[in-house]
Structures are given as C-alpha cells and as structure tokens.
Amino acid sequence: MVIHMNQEVILSVRELNIKFTLRGQELHAIRNVSLDIYKGESIAVVGESGSGKSVLTKSFMGLLDNNGFISSGEILYGGKDLAKYKSEKEWQKIRGGEIAMIMQDPMTSLNPLKTIGEQIAEAVRLHQPDIKGKEAVRDKVYAYLQDVGIRKPELRYKQYPHEFSGGMRQRVVIAIALACNPKILICDEPTTALDVTIQAQIMRLLKDLKVKYDLTILFITHDLGVVANIADRVAVMYAGDFVEIGTAEDVFYDPRHPYTWALLSSLPQLGQKGEELFTIKGTPPSLYKAVKGDAFAPRNPRALEIDFLMAPPVFEISETHKAKTWLLDPRAPKLEPPEGIRNLKNLEVLG
Amino acid sequence: MSTEREVLLDIKDLHVTFGSGKKAFEAVRGVSFQVYRGETFGIVGESGSGKTTIGRAIMRIHPTSAGEILYKGSRINGKISRQLDRQIIQEIQMIFQDPMASLNERAKVDYIVSEGLLNLNRKLSNEERMKRVQQALAEVGLLPEFASRFPHEFSGGQRQRIGIARALIMEPECIIADEPISALDVSIRAQVLNLLASLQKSKGITYIFIAHDLSVMRYFSDRIAVVYKGRIVELAETEELITHAAHPYTKALLSAIPMPDPVKEREKKLTVYDPSLHDYDKNPPEWREFRPGHFILANDREIKEGFRE
Numbered sequence: 241m242v243i244h245m246n247q248e249v250i251l252s253v254r255e256l257n258i259k260f261t262l263r264g265q266e267l268h269a270i271r272n273v274s275l276d277i278y279k280g281e282s283i284a285v286v287g288e289s290g291s292g293k294s295v296l297t298k299s300f301m302g303l304l305d306n307n308g309f310i311s312s313g314e315i316l317y318g319g320k321d322l323a324k325y326k327s328e329k330e331w332q333k334i335r336g337g338e339i340a341m342i343m344q345d346p347m348t349s350l351n352p353l354k355t356i357g358e359q360i361a362e363a364v365r366l367h368q369p370d371i372k373g374k375e376a377v378r379d380k381v382y383a384y385l386q387d388v389g390i391r392k393p394e395l396r397y398k399q400y401p402h403e404f405s406g407g408m409r410q411r412v413v414i415a416i417a418l419a420c421n422p423k424i425l426i427c428d429e430p431t432t433a434l435d436v437t438i439q440a441q442i443m444r445l446l447k448d449l450k451v452k453y454d455l456t457i458l459f460i461t462h463d464l465g466v467v468a469n470i471a472d473r474v475a476v477m478y479a480g481d482f483v484e485i486g487t488a489e490d491v492f493y494d495p496r497h498p499y500t501w502a503l504l505s506s507l508p509q510l511g512q513k514g515e516e517l518f519t520i521k522g523t524p525p526s527l528y529k530a531v532k533g534d535a536f537a538p539r540n541p542r543a544l545e546i547d548f549l550m551a552p553p554v555f556e557i558s559e560t561h562k563a564k565t566w567l568l569d570p571r572a573p574k575l576e577p578p579e580g581i582r583n584l585k586n587l588e589v590l591g
Numbered sequence: 592m593s594t595e596r597e598v599l600l601d602i603k604d605l606h607v608t609f610g611s612g613k614k615a616f617e618a619v620r621g622v623s624f625q626v627y628r629g630e631t632f633g634i635v636g637e638s639g640s641g642k643t644t645i646g647r648a649i650m651r652i653h654p655t656s657a658g659e660i661l662y663k664g665s666r667i668n669g670k671i672s673r674q675l676d677r678q679i680i681q682e683i684q685m686i687f688q689d690p691m692a693s694l695n696e697r698a699k700v701d702y703i704v705s706e707g708l709l710n711l712n713r714k715l716s717n718e719e720r721m722k723r724v725q726q727a728l729a730e731v732g733l734l735p736e737f738a739s740r741f742p743h744e745f746s747g748g749q750r751q752r753i754g755i756a757r758a759l760i761m762e763p764e765c766i767i768a769d770e771p772i773s774a775l776d777v778s779i780r781a782q783v784l785n786l787l788a789s790l791q792k793s794k795g796i797t798y799i800f801i802a803h804d805l806s807v808m809r810y811f812s813d814r815i816a817v818v819y820k821g822r823i824v825e826l827a828e829t830e831e832l833i834t835h836a837a838h839p840y841t842k843a844l845l846s847a848i849p850m851p852d853p854v855k856e857r858e859k860k861l862t863v864y865d866p867s868l869h870d871y872d873k874n875p876p877e878w879r880e881f882r883p884g885h886f887i888l889a890n891d892r893e894i895k896e897g898f899r900e
C-alpha cells in the first residue's frame with residue numbers, strides 16, 4: 241500500500257508525554273512523541289525492551305499501570321481526545337470495540353476454564369448486540385474460527401485452551417479480537433513465543449484478515465527482521481522517542497538514523513559465518529534523568545560532537561520518510577551506513 | 592569436514608519414550624548422528640519435535656528406551672559407573688532458554704555459578720572457589736563484584752551470561768545450548784552469540800546448539816540436523832543444507848525465515864509442509880546418504896523421482 245499524505249488519519253498522537261512515578265522518582269517513558277496512523281495501513285513500531293513501544297500503545301487503550309500517567313499531549317481518535325479519558329466507563333467504549341489488542345503469549349491470554357467457543361461468544365455478545373439468539377451467536381463464532389484458519393469449528397468450539405497448540409491458541413486470541421469488531425488491531429509481539437514456521441503463518445493470516453475486516457494494524461516488535469513482510473510503514477523507537485519513520489522500503493533500503501543502522505546490522509539473518517555479529521554496545525539511557533542531545537549518541541561510535549549537546553530536529557527526507565539525526569543536517573559530514581546493510585534490496589536468501 | 596575428525600559423541604538409533612503401556616509416547620524415534628570435537632552441531636525443529644529431548648537424553652536427564660549414546664567411545668546412557676557419571680557431569684554442560692527461569696532467585700551469583708563445582712569437589716577451599724568464580728565471570732564479560740548480587744539485579748542478557756559462566760566453570764568439553772537466545776532482544780542476541788563463538792575459539796568447546804530458527808543456525812552451526820516428530824529428516828553441513836535442501840520440511844523451514852527485504856518478503860511464497868505427501872505406508876523411508884555428507888530420510892521412490900511438492 242502506498243501511503244499518501246492526504247490519506248485519512250484514524251489515530252493521531254500529538255506531542256505525547258507519558259511519565260511513571262517510581263519510588264519518588266519520575267521516569268519519562270514517552271518523550272514528546274507525535275505519530276499519525278492512517279486508516280487501513282499496517283504500521284510496525286520497532287524498538288528494544290524498555291524503549292517505550294508497549295507503553296505508547298497501552299496508552300491508546302487506557303491500560304497504563306497505576307503509577308503511569310499522560311503528562312501532556314493528545315491522542316486523537318474519532319474526534320475525541322483519549323488522553324483526557326479518566327473513567328473506566330469511558331474506556332470501555334474504546335477497548336475491544338474500537339481498538340483491540342493481541343498479546344505476546346497466547347498461553348496466558350486465554351481463560352483455561354472456559355471452552356474457546358464460549359470465550360469468543362462472550363466477545364460477540366458484548367460487542368455485537370445486534371446478533372441475537374444462541375444459534376446466531378454460535379454460527380458467528382464458527383465463522384470467526386474458520387476465518388482464523390481453525391478447521392472443524394463445531395468440534396473445536398467445545399474444546400479448552402490446553403487442547404490447542406501455541407499457534408492455534410494465538411489464532412483463537414485473534415478470533416476473540418475480531419469478534420469485538422475493532423477498527424484498530426494492536427499486535428504486541430504476536431509471534432515471539434511461537435516457532436518460525438507458525439510465526440510466518442500467523443503473519444500471513446493477519447495480513448489476510450486486515451483486508452477482509454478492513455482493519456488498521458499496529459505491530460509492536462523488537463525484531464526488525466519479522467516486519468518486512470507485513471508492515472507498510474515502520475517507526476523505529478529509541479528511549480521513548482521515534483528516531484526514524486518511513487515506508488518499509490524507506491527504512492529497509494534507505495535507513496538514515498544510526499540506531500536503525502545498528503538494529504539492522506545486528507540481525508543474525510545478515511551475519512556472515514565465521515565473522516562476529518554486529519552488536520550495539522552499552523545500554524539505553526536512564527529515563528529518570530533528562531536526556532541530553534541525541535539519546536543514542538553514547539552508544540554510537542560514530543556520533544558527532546553536536547549529538548552530545550543538542551537534540552536533533554526531525555528532518556524530512558521525503559514525503560513519507562523522516563528521521564531525527566544530525567547526519568541529515570546540510571552541515572554534517574556524509575556518513576555511509578555500515579556495509580552489511582547497504583544492499584538489502586534483492587538480498588540473496590541466505591547467501 | 593572429513594571422517595578423520597575425532598568423534599566426541601556418537602548417537603546410535605536413539606529412542607526416548609515417555610510414559611508406558613497405552614499412554615506411552617515415543618518422543619525420539621531412532622535418531623543417529625555424530626558430533627565431532629570442536630564443531631557446532633545444530634539441531635533444528637519445531638516445538639514438540641523432540642529436539643530438546645535429544646539434548647536432555649545426552650545430558651542423562653531423560654532415560655533412553657533404546658539405542659546408544661557414546662561419549663569418547665564409552666556408553667553413557669543407561670546404567671554407568673559412578674566415576675563415568677561424574678566425568679560426564681563435568682564435561683557436558685547445558686545452557687537453558689529462559690535466563691529468567693533458569694537461575695535460582697534466592698541464591699547469589701557466586702553460589703549459582705559455583706554450585707556444580709562444589710558438588711564435584713566438596714573439599715574445595717573458599718579462596719579457590721572464589722578465584723574460579725571470578726575467572727568464569729570475567730570470561731563471559733561480567734564484573735567480579737557481580738558475584739555478590741542476586742539474579743533479579745540483572746538484565747536478560749546479563750542473566751544469560753551468568754548461565755554461561757555456570758557452564759564454563761566446570762571446564763566442559765561439550766555444551767548443549769537449548770535455545771540460548773530465543774528469549775532475548777535482537778541486539779542482545781548478537782552479543783550472546785558472539786560470546787559463544789569466541790569461547791569456542793579460545794577453548795575449543797564443542798556445541799550442540801538447539802533452536803527452532805534456521806536464521807540463527809545457518810550463521811552459527813557447522814552442521815545442521817533437521818528434526819521432525821522425533822526423527823532426523825535431513826542432516827548436512829550448513830552451506831550444503833541451505834543450498835541443496837531436499838526434504839520438504841527443511842524447505843518449509845527455510846522459506847519461513849523472515850528476511851529484512853520488504854519487496855521480496857511480500858512476494859515470497861510460504862512453503863507449508865504437508866506430511867501426507869509421503870507414501871510411507873507401503874514404502875517406508877530409510878536414512879541414506881543423498882549427496883556426499885548430506886543425509887536424508889526418504890524412501891526409494893522419493894530418491895528416484897524426488898519429493899512431491
């Protein structure tokens with residue numbers, strides 16, 4: 241899908257700041273983030289553990305932990321500002337019916353004491369009240385089971401989660417999310433707990449369902465490698481801020497931020513046998529203190545002097561591609577991305 | 592790699608069965624392979640394929656129901672002498688998948704790392720023990736003062752290093768690494784893999800590397816065995832396996848590797864393995880050499896006509 245700027249925005253995050261209070265200290269988890277999500281796209285938010293990718297998406301559903309709060313900014317959805325939502329009652333209208341979420345571990349997101357059919361039916365009754373009568377609900381559940389690729393729905397309806405494999409359970413979780421009839425589907429590392437073959441199948445399934453159910457999909461992952469297939473756009477997050485955002489082609493074929501370079505370089509898919517894999521040295525900055533300059537600078541061996549002094553502004557590379565790095569300033573030296581990732585286009589499969 | 596290399600582990604027709612009678616389930620159904628000294632032998636397969644069970648059978652955690660495991664020429668499965676048992680405990684070590692679950696939360700790093708050492712030699716002096724702990728921590732890139740801390744004070748990558756130090760302190764000849772990186776972040780994965788590679792270089796350790804992911808395997812392993820439902824279906828050197836994969840299951844695994852190339856990925860056709868393609872009822876498969884050093888489980892028809900796609 242080609243992203244045009246005039247496309248309809250379904251959810252817009254504007255200068256959002258999220259903080260947590262922990263032992264009397266304040267942790268600045270999301271630092272002035274802005275992001276437009278377009279209707280019908282699939283966008284991937286990529287970052288290391290602790291980068292804030294899950295915190296950001298949890299704030300769309302009012303699921304922040306009790307010590308977390310939005311200190312400023314807006315989350316615009318359907319003409320309303322979700323950042324202002326306080327009561328559970330308000331959130332109930334958003335959760336499931338407007339925005340649904342699939343978690344990482346299908347083992348823990350299902351109720352072990354209820355049949356999977358009952359769990360899907362519960363979502364249907366709650367979110368699609370126009371479907372009346374036991375039979376109608378049951379037929380709808382069968383339809384969902386079939387859509388997520390579970391064969392023999394009549395038999396499977398009556399089974400419990402322990403009778404399903406990991407991949408099948410994730411399909412059930414997806415069916416529950418679909419039964420809520422959401423507009424946006426957030427997938428938080430939906431395949432990390434699964435085998436590679438199953439992972440690939442679930443990704444394909446989500447792609448098909450996106451078309452069939454007219455969904456907007458938001459992926460969260462730490463692994464840039466898995467999103468090339470499914471993402472229309474990729475947003476790279478570091479230390480609570482987006483450092484680069486663009487179409488999948490922009491980010492994979494023409495990455496500009498040193499952190500994106502580092503993430504791509506460390507993929508084992510690109511490793512040459514007998515040579516060391518690229519690693520990112522050091523650890524992400526502490527978000528208890530204010531971050532000075534480019535947050536990635538201390539871990540970037542080729543950081544510029546100014547990276548330590550001043551935070552870079554957002555530079556626009558093209559209509560779709562933006563990055564926050566001083567390297568894009570006309571006065572900056574011309575640095576080439578590392579050799580290993582210069583030519584990802586038409587990469588020999590496992591060369 | 593030729594036959595003159597020293598065989599460290601020789602597994603012959605290994606069977607592992609859980610339960611008995613009607614409930615018996617054969618998790619490993621006759622696998623045979625050899626592991627050479629100093630190499631990295633990869634075992635790849637999906638959950639439930641029996642790859643972990645093979646590793647655990649070698650570790651003597653699971654009893655075997657048939658077949659032989661030879662270590663340096665002597666049998667190590669079934670009943671063995673106490674002396675040999677102690678030798679195996681010291682020389683074959685294991686690294687586990689989840690660094691959050693595999694360390695004792697209530698013990699300090701110093702104890703976690705040296706517990707195995709104490710079990711083998713109760714007379715070990717405290718100074719000697721501490722010296723060995725410090726040395727093992729240094730080898731995995733951790734600071735000596737970490738010895739007095741608890742596991743919860745560390746990140747996932749650091750915990751996995753502690754797990755590696757715990758194996759290293761025994762001065763093992765062979766380490767069985769069971770999905771050592773699948774619970775880690777991408778950037779930390781690379782660090783742990785580099786560490787394992789450098790330890791192999793400096794100490795000549797033999798690795799049996801168990802994973803579900805061929806993308807890591809093909810970077811890390813010298814030879815790869817593909818396991819499906821308790822049997823090895825294909826075994827070859829890494830390059831050979833990837834360029835000349837013959838078994839449809841291996842092909843399915845290869846096609847599932849996600850590549851960082853959006854245009855190609857979107858066009859890619861996913862191969863799904865369908866075991867009903869085989870006609871094994873009337874024509875059972877045999878383990879045979881398909882190309883030099885490249886073994887495959889196939890029946891006569893499949894060798895002659897190729898596998899059905």
